[in-house]
Amino acid sequence: MSLENFLSQLWCHISFILAISGNSYVLYATVMRRAIRLDKLSIWIIQNLAVFDLINTILILTPVMISLYADSQWVLGATLCKISYTYKYFGFTANVVLINALSVNKAVCCVAPLRSLGSSKVQKCLVTVMTAVLAAIIPAYASLKSFALDEFVVLFSRSQCMCSSVQIIETGNFHKIVYYVLAATLNGLPCLTLLGINTFLVTYAAKKTKRAVKKTNIVIVVLITLSFLLSILPYFFYSMKYGNIHNDNDKLLRFVTFVTFTSLWSNPVIYLVTNESFRTFTAESARKISRTQDTTVQHIAI
Template sequence: MEQNLTYLLGSGGSEDMLVSYTSPTPNSSAAYEYAFDYSELHIICHPESVPAFAPTLFPVLYSLLFVTGLMGNALVVWILTVCMKIKTMTDVYLLNLTVSDLLLVFSLPFLVQYSIMSQWIFGSALCKIISSIYFIGFYSNVFFITIMSIDRYLAIVHSLHVQGIRTTALGVITSLAVWAVAILASMTDLIFFKEVNDNNQIKCLRHYPDGNYAWKTFSNFEVNILGWLIPVGVLIFCYHSILKYLQKCHTKSKYKAIKLVFIVVIVFFLSWTPVNIVLFLDSLRNMSIINDCQTGQRLDLAMELTEALSLVHCCLNPVIYAFVGEKFKKHLREAFKKSACFLSNCKDYRAFSGHSLDRHSSLHTKSSQLSSVGTVL
């Protein structure tokens, strides 16, 4: 059975200038099936073998990411909404970041099916919906990480000036604006993604009118600018300012906060930079600046690999932004204690109920108020 691997950030097919590469049965010669028309450039592009790991790696990887991403982010939503309640602007942003992670996670089962069956079986409507959900999740994820970085910068470096301003209501309004921008940024994908019959196989691909690949290049540059260049610039400014501020502090949480700053920036950079580099190179190929056949083949495989790497980020966000926080970990421990007592019919269940949790929370609140660094980071 043929194994077809496609990708969303740069989905391939006969209607798209990107690759849709195929791995036939073990007894036949594996080959790339290119949608990029090199004949217009007077180039003969011979097929190459697909790496043996490709047909198995991506379905397994996407399945693992789905399970871990769903469990981790669902746990964060539960703790935030049931145990902690939403009380601060940071909580609002963290909840919205988790929802954006879940949007990316919910698209993964469709990628698994697409990888295994080599074609789209869910209909044209779901083709548009799932592709749009994926891109809305992508943009909102990056935007909320950026907003949280700005929020941390203001709360730590300019804490005196923003007292009373960082309210839950303002967090909700800002979050609604972020979702609106993410939806607008994803409109081209909602418009152009549709079911396409490609060599008697039904696929979910971008279909551009009259073969106008300018829209494809526009989409790539949109991801590069909105999804990487601007966020990276904001992150570097915010966390550089935070580090300069922390160097002047003498709190016990100073070095832990500095470590967390480096983790946030490095993980973001490693997760999203490779796929953005490949998208930029793909734009150069669309504009015929890159017209080398072998380079084009490598770009197609690189797109698949780097997109899978970027999706790992939605599984790491709960660890980076939630589980490392002392307040969140305290509520998580209390929640597990109550669950364990409930399941084992613990006689001292009341000891772990709301009264105990409130007492611990109030103690933590008083101690955390001693340091804005500890509260925000």
């Protein structure tokens, strides 16, 4: 095994463990104990983020790990290769939409502080449904390319350890224009929107918000956004520059691809560092587990 594959495997295993454990714990803490103190709609969005990150970990990262064990070869069959290729766009866009929703909601809370902190079922359903609909647009186009058009074929990229499309016939400008428009409007524009909204939130917190709790809540949203952008933008810029990103011998492509896995587990770490109620809940849970283990050991000794 090469050093590159060993380091890639190590990074994937760390990301997988942190993503599964961290996001599962966030769901448990927010659904069962309401351990993160934010408005209810923000909590709902955070729960959606955790669910999508768990799904992304299983459907995106797991095949990558299997491929690395197979010496960077795809062993799951042609059909799963196409499914994996189309889903990765869904998972990425869903995160973009949800983090935008979280930022917009926090901006509205700042501008209208007397707004009800509750959230209706309609609002919650709207967030989830709109996320799924918008996230499905690029995968639908990718599916059309991979299943219906003769100009493209889906192959495994050793650099990415993922499946990607390869253009085999010149398609003209139409498909190129569609690709860039979809990428810009569903990925690039939301990322720019995130930067704008979070600039506003930071300015608002610095000038108008005096309560420490509100400032902390704004910090959480800003850090979630920055973490996501720092993990995703290198891959986005690479794909916009080179277009079709199937490549078997590109170390830069592997690097920007594997950096994206940070977004799968960074949110739980941010909640733990910035949210006092979540940190307190975690500490209390750890003490309970420790006491339970001590009691068990004592019973066994007796």
